[in-house]
Amino acid sequence: MPKARPVMASASFVSVRRFFFLAACCLASVAGAQEVVIGTVTHLSGVFSVQRADGAAKMLSVKSEIREGDLLKTEDDTYARIKFVDGGEVVLRPNTQFKVEKYGFAPDDADKDNVAVSLLKGGMRAVTGLVGKRSRDKVNYSTAVATIGIRGTNLGALFCQNDCGGIPTVTGAPPPNGLHVDVAQGAIVVTNGAGTQQLNAGQFGFVGGPAQPPVIMPPNQGIQVTIPPAIAINSGRGLSPAAAAGGSAGCAP
Numbered sequence: 640m641p642k643a644r645p646v647m648a649s650a651s652f653v654s655v656r657r658f659f660f661l662a663a664c665c666l667a668s669v670a671g672a673q674e675v676v677i678g679t680v681t682h683l684s685g686v687f688s689v690q691r692a693d694g695a696a697k698m699l700s701v702k703s704e705i706r707e708g709d710l711l712k713t714e715d716d717t718y719a720r721i722k723f724v725d726g727g728e729v730v731l732r733p734n735t736q737f738k739v740e741k742y743g744f745a746p747d748d749a750d751k752d753n754v755a756v757s758l759l760k761g762g763m764r765a766v767t768g769l770v771g772k773r774s775r776d777k778v779n780y781s782t783a784v785a786t787i788g789i790r791g792t793n794l795g796a797l798f799c800q801n802d803c804g805g806i807p808t809v810t811g812a813p814p815p816n817g818l819h820v821d822v823a824q825g826a827i828v829v830t831n832g833a834g835t836q837q838l839n840a841g842q843f844g845f846v847g848g849p850a851q852p853p854v855i856m857p858p859n860q861g862i863q864v865t866i867p868p869a870i871a872i873n874s875g876r877g878l879s880p881a882a883a884a885g886g887s888a889g890c891a892p
Contacts, residue, residue, distance in 0.1 A: 677742035678705035678723040682870045685717025685733070710738045713761070718870045727754075727768025730866050734802065735761025740781075744770055754778040762797035764864045767825075784818050785831040785846040785853055792825035795864030809859055817847040819862035829853035 680687070680703045687699045692708030705711070705721055713719050713735045720730045725744045731737050736759040743753035752774035758781070771778045771789050780787040782798050797803065797819040804813045820829060826839045834852030838844045843861025846853045 675707050676704045676724075677707050677739065677744070678721045679703070680705065680719060681722050681728075682718070682720035682730075682872075684867070684869065685719075686714035687717055687719045688712050688714075705739065707739055707742050710736065710759075712736050718867055720870050723768055725754075725768035725770045727766060727771060729756075729763050729765040730870055732762035732797070732864065735763060737761075737763060749773050752777045755781065757781045758796055758798050759783075760798060760800065760802070762795070762864050764793075764795045764866055766793045767791060782818050784849045784851075785829050787820065788828040788830065790826040790828070792827055793823040794825075794827050795821045795823070797862055797864055806862065808862070814862055815845075815847065817845060817851075819856075820844045820846075821861055821863045 680699055680701055683699070683701050688696060689699055689703075689705075689712070690696045690710040691706065699711075699719070705723075711719070711721075711731065713731050713733055715733055717733050718730060720728065722728050723742060723744075729737070738757040738759060740755040740757055741753050742756075743751050745751040746769075752770045754770050754777060756779075765780065767778060767789050772791055775790055776788070778789045780789070780794075780796065782796070784798075787794070787796065797806070797814070799806075799814050799816045799819065801816060803816075806814055808814055818829075820827065820838065821843045822838050822840050824840050826837055827844075828835060828837050829844055829846060830836075831846060831849050831851075831853065833850055836844060836853035836855060838855060841858075843856040843858060843863070844853055845856050845862075
């Protein structure tokens, strides 16, 4: 009997080691599942940061990875351009907060398509990728006042919350608070609890609040989100010449 004790202790030790090994594997698997890379920073001018889904914060640079669940933030004078795994692109304006809620994509499986992003603050210009071409109803851009559905699109969106004072308008006054949108290619459908409005290429829209219906704006009152040439260069099919003509949002001609 005394000789059996070391054997039992050894077996117990092996069991404990096996338990911790399996637990570590499970944790690594979960962490890996939460860190799926869905895009890359391709162009950047200024300070750009991210808060990961797990709460970790870090600074980003060109070639930095973008992951599902990321909350992206640009600072003063910062433009950041991101290319996603399906070929879609987005350019974020200065002082913008943009969250990638979901970005499901598999090249050979449209059933996995699911893109949901939120513009919490600031402005962006976006070009949809393969998901937007084959699964249009599975792409949504959300704001606090309305949701934008796409129809194979190049669109701009500017969400003003008493922070658009530097953007020119025909009246000289800052743009009104709310969501300003413009469509360069394709079409979008803007929806909230008060109504729905489709906008086609060349049109501009505005939503004053969640209880106000989306409306089409006259071209001379529309706000177009434009992009500095240094950020728009090498965009391929993506960013239109009109969108790349200037360095900020502004009135349409």
